[in-house]
Amino acid sequence: MTKSLGPAARPGHINPTVVEVEGGFLNAMGLPNPGVEGYLEELRELKHWGVPVVASFFASTVEEFQSGAKALCGAGADALELNLSCPNVGGEPGMCAADVISVERVTAAVKQVAKSPVFVKLSPNVTDIVGIAVAAENGGADAITAVNTLKAMVIDADFRRPVLANVTGGLSGPALKPVALRCVWEIAEAVKVPIIGCGGVSNWRDAVEYMLAGATAVEIGTGVMYEGLEVYGKVNEGIAGYLRENGFGSVKEIVGLAHRK
Amino acid sequence: MKVVRIERVVQETPDITTLYFPDVGEARPGQYLMVWLPGVDEIPMSLSTIGDPSSISVRVVGDATRALSKLSKGDRIGIRGPFGNGYTVKGRHPFLVGGGSGIASLAPLAEELAAKGAEPTFLIGARSKDQLPFKERLSKLGLRLVVSTDDGSEGFHGYASNYAGELMAKGGFDQVYICGPELMAAKIWADADRLGLPVEASLERLCKCAVGLCGSCAIGPYRVCSDGPVFDSAKLRGVAADFGKRRMDASGRMIRVDH
Numbered sequence: 001m002t003k004s005l006g007p008a009a010r011p012g013h014i015n016p017t018v019v020e021v022e023g024g025f026l027n028a029m030g031l032p033n034p035g036v037e038g039y040l041e042e043l044r045e046l047k048h049w050g051v052p053v054v055a056s057f058f059a060s061t062v063e064e065f066q067s068g069a070k071a072l073c074g075a076g077a078d079a080l081e082l083n084l085s086c087p088n089v090g091g092e093p094g095m096c097a098a099d100v101i102s103v104e105r106v107t108a109a110v111k112q113v114a115k116s117p118v119f120v121k122l123s124p125n126v127t128d129i130v131g132i133a134v135a136a137e138n139g140g141a142d143a144i145t146a147v148n149t150l151k152a153m154v155i156d157a158d159f160r161r162p163v164l165a166n167v168t169g170g171l172s173g174p175a176l177k178p179v180a181l182r183c184v185w186e187i188a189e190a191v192k193v194p195i196i197g198c199g200g201v202s203n204w205r206d207a208v209e210y211m212l213a214g215a216t217a218v219e220i221g222t223g224v225m226y227e228g229l230e231v232y233g234k235v236n237e238g239i240a241g242y243l244r245e246n247g248f249g250s251v252k253e254i255v256g257l258a259h260r261k
Numbered sequence: 262m263k264v265v266r267i268e269r270v271v272q273e274t275p276d277i278t279t280l281y282f283p284d285v286g287e288a289r290p291g292q293y294l295m296v297w298l299p300g301v302d303e304i305p306m307s308l309s310t311i312g313d314p315s316s317i318s319v320r321v322v323g324d325a326t327r328a329l330s331k332l333s334k335g336d337r338i339g340i341r342g343p344f345g346n347g348y349t350v351k352g353r354h355p356f357l358v359g360g361g362s363g364i365a366s367l368a369p370l371a372e373e374l375a376a377k378g379a380e381p382t383f384l385i386g387a388r389s390k391d392q393l394p395f396k397e398r399l400s401k402l403g404l405r406l407v408v409s410t411d412d413g414s415e416g417f418h419g420y421a422s423n424y425a426g427e428l429m430a431k432g433g434f435d436q437v438y439i440c441g442p443e444l445m446a447a448k449i450w451a452d453a454d455r456l457g458l459p460v461e462a463s464l465e466r467l468c469k470c471a472v473g474l475c476g477s478c479a480i481g482p483y484r485v486c487s488d489g490p491v492f493d494s495a496k497l498r499g500v501a502a503d504f505g506k507r508r509m510d511a512s513g514r515m516i517r518v519d520h
Contacts, residue, residue, distance in 0.1 A: 018470040018472065038512070154262075
């Protein structure tokens with residue numbers, strides 16, 4: 001999974017871009033990235049080594065979304081993830097995940113040109129995430145990723161001002177998990193496409209909980225901070241152990257299991 | 262995030278200032294703090310003194326370092342950390358090479374090595390003699406202190422990397438530590454490795470989160486903020502395509518290392 005790529009290179013926000021809070025982190029990186037074009041060489045190199053790549057990307061117009069999708073698929077991206085939900089770039093590309101019509105339109109436009117499956121990553125900073133998820137499904141999304149970070153802030157009492165240079169940032173880590181889990185649960189009741197759960201996964205138990213809520217896969221970001229890069233292997237091993245101990249033959253058998261009446 | 266008050270300011274050279282503040286807790290030589298100046302920036306700074314008081318030594322290279330170097334006693338800074346792995350204290354006859362402000366992170370290492378009974382040789386290099394920090398502090402340690410200046414105003418006339426090469430070729434060292442401009446460090450590392458000397462070098466990349474998440478400081482398979490900043494010989498071999506050659510700018514594009 002790449003960091004989000006945009007139509008042009010962006011340096012991101014100045015520091016502080018990250019601040020730790022109880023149960024997680026706030027970040028306001030500001031979508032630093034070399035631009036889709038600037039990343040293609042690295043993408044081709046990854047594909048040369050046989051690495052599966054999900055290219056996360058964003059844009060501000062339908063045309064840019066389409067040209068980004070074409071370029072990334074052309075360079076071998078195995079899937080695309082539309083980041084419609086970065087909370088840290090006010091007034092710029094980003095928060096179209098709050099609007100049902102835009103989500104459906106952008107998703108459909110990307111699907112029209114994309115040769116690889118398209119995931120749509122949603123924001124929890126909306127009144128009704130289920131309506132947005134349905135819009136993504138109607139637009140042809142192959143999967144829904146739920147969720148991006150929760151908009152938040154930290155103020156320092158000594159300096160008497162916000163810590164993040166961007167004032168607000170996105171909350172990730174364990175504190176986000178119950179919110180994100182609820183989002184996955186609600187989306188699972190409303191759509192048929194697979195859901196990728198994310199928000200506060202740092203061990204196999206977190207991952208299993210997301211699967212029970214309806215997620216087919218999980219993404220891990222902040223968990224790296226707590227567990228190191230080994231977190232990915234450990235979570236996979238832990239899920240396998242859970243399946244074995246509880247008599248499940250496949251991970252498919254636990255997806256959405258908590259919804260049974 | 263913790264806010265500390267500056268207790269003392271020492272002008273080391275015309276462009277290097279040391280800020281002393283109360284102990285930041287357990288730390289090893291080579292570790293760094295993220296130092297926050299509200300409204301300006303938050304930047305990584307190696308600890309130049311460990312214990313109580315602790316210190317950072319700031320060389321003016323941009324807006325944040327300029328603002329930090331203008332602080333006075335009683336001013337406050339925000340700090341996170343200490344972060345990073347730090348140096349491993351080893352060797353009977355270690356050779357330390359510090360270039361300019363790179364001398365700052367090696368100074369507490371030299372003190373720890375001397376306290377452990379090692380006999381370090383410390384080469385400090387700068388453009389000219391008025392840009393050499395910590396000479397007095399280091400000369401008190403009873404180690405062998407040697408100097409190089411690019412303009413020949415003190416000690417060896419020429420680059421620290423050339424002088425380091427000469428000294429290493431003479432033999433007698435069993436460990437090499439390097440901190441300074443990357444082209445200098447890469448050359449010394451190459452010479453030391455050719456001679457079979459184990460090396461630890463402190464690397465610098467754009468460090469934003471300091472906790473291994475954001476990827477802005479990635480080099481080869483490593484993150485300088487959390488897998489480093491100190492790289493041993495094995496890790497340095499793993500970043501041979503980058504060290505002294507290329508680095509990422511803020512947007513993640515590869516650019517050439519030019520100093």
